[in-house]
Amino acid sequence: MIESYIKSGKLTSKIRDEASKMIKDGTLVIDLVEYVENEILKSGAQIAFPCNVSLNEVAAHYTSPLGDETVIHAGDMVKLDLGAMVDGYIADTAVTIIAAGNIDENYTQDEINLHEEIVEASAAGLEAAIATVRAGIEVSKIGAAVHEAISEYKLNPIFNLTGHSLEQNNLHAGISIPNYDNHDNYVLDEGQAIAIEPFATNGEGIVNDSPGHYIFSYLANKPFRMKNTQRVLKYIQNNHRFVPFSGRWITNEFGERKGNIALKQLSDAMAIYPYAPLREKQDCFVSQKEHTVIVEKEGCTVTTI
Ligand code: MN
Numbered sequence: 001m002i003e004s005y006i007k008s009g010k011l012t013s014k015i016r017d018e019a020s021k022m023i024k025d026g027t028l029v030i031d032l033v034e035y036v037e038n039e040i041l042k043s044g045a046q047i048a049f050p051c052n053v054s055l056n057e058v059a060a061h062y063t064s065p066l067g068d069e070t071v072i073h074a075g076d077m078v079k080l081d082l083g084a085m086v087d088g089y090i091a092d093t094a095v096t097i098i099a100a101g102n103i104d105e106n107y108t109q110d111e112i113n114l115h116e117e118i119v120e121a122s123a124a125g126l127e128a129a130i131a132t133v134r135a136g137i138e139v140s141k142i143g144a145a146v147h148e149a150i151s152e153y154k155l156n157p158i159f160n161l162t163g164h165s166l167e168q169n170n171l172h173a174g175i176s177i178p179n180y181d182n183h184d185n186y187v188l189d190e191g192q193a194i195a196i197e198p199f200a201t202n203g204e205g206i207v208n209d210s211p212g213h214y215i216f217s218y219l220a221n222k223p224f225r226m227k228n229t230q231r232v233l234k235y236i237q238n239n240h241r242f243v244p245f246s247g248r249w250i251t252n253e254f255g256e257r258k259g260n261i262a263l264k265q266l267s268d269a270m271a272i273y274p275y276a277p278l279r280e281k282q283d284c285f286v287s288q289k290e291h292t293v294i295v296e297k298e299g300c301t302v303t304t305i
């Protein structure tokens with residue numbers, strides 16, 4: 001089990017670092033997400049969730065739909081969040097990169113300076129969190145460490161986003177790792193795997209749903225009249241029963257029109273859960289940094305370093 005966590009961690013960190021080099025002016029978001037997903041599959045691992053590439057005010061839960069024309073511009077704050085699994089043991093890691101290139105058309109130097117601090121703050125939050133992790137610690141103490149580190153930058157964490165425990169084939173296994181002291185006195189055990197993911201912003205630190213659904217999770221079997229919807233549900237049950245999947249994978253398989261009709265019907269009937277992209281309430285920029293760690297007696301091992 002530990003070996004599989006280490007294996008998926010190493011692999012994911014290598015792909016994260018390679019893909020980060022693609023984050024520059026003119027890169028299509030869809031090229032980035034497809035590069036990441038293909039690299040995971042080529043390595044013989046499985047995709048733990050669609051590669052998320054969330055820009056600027058969007059904190060999380062964006063991945064490209066089929067034919068996505070979204071382009072990265074110089075100076076954009078790009079969150080790359082990816083996950084792979086080996087034998088079902090998941091590595092979940094994210095990094096934020098300010099896209100390279102000539103920023104003049106899009107941002108002032110003052111804005112870029114602020115954005116660099118926002119990126120630094122989530123990294124400092126993660127570092128502080130990792131330094132507190134050991135068996136016997138309450139999860140609220142990890143949150144307190146994140147909040148304190150980000151506050152030093154006069155910035156806020158995103159209060160309504162959390163890290164999470166991981167179990168075999170289970171990305172969000174029930175325990176939340178907060179980004180502030182939420183008074184949750186759940187105590188971590190030796191051997192537990194958790195993903196810690198501080199977000200930082202110059203805004204209020206709340207995210208809300210924004211339009212569109214690009215990522216989904218299977219929920220339950222339901223009856224459908226339309227043959228096409230039945231077929232798509234069967235396909236999801238066979239291929240994506242345990243971890244989140246991309247709408248793009250469904251439209252690739254069934255065609256754009258048929259795929260999207262089925263995804264809508266399945267969501268409406270609660271056979272699948274649609275995730276909305278999460279946008280900062282005051283439209284302020286958001287950074288994120290995430291590692292997966294295994295809790296140990298005196299500390300932890302970061303699998304995605
Ligand atoms: Mn993640």
Ligand code: MN
Binds near residue numbers: 195
């Ligand atoms: Mn995560």
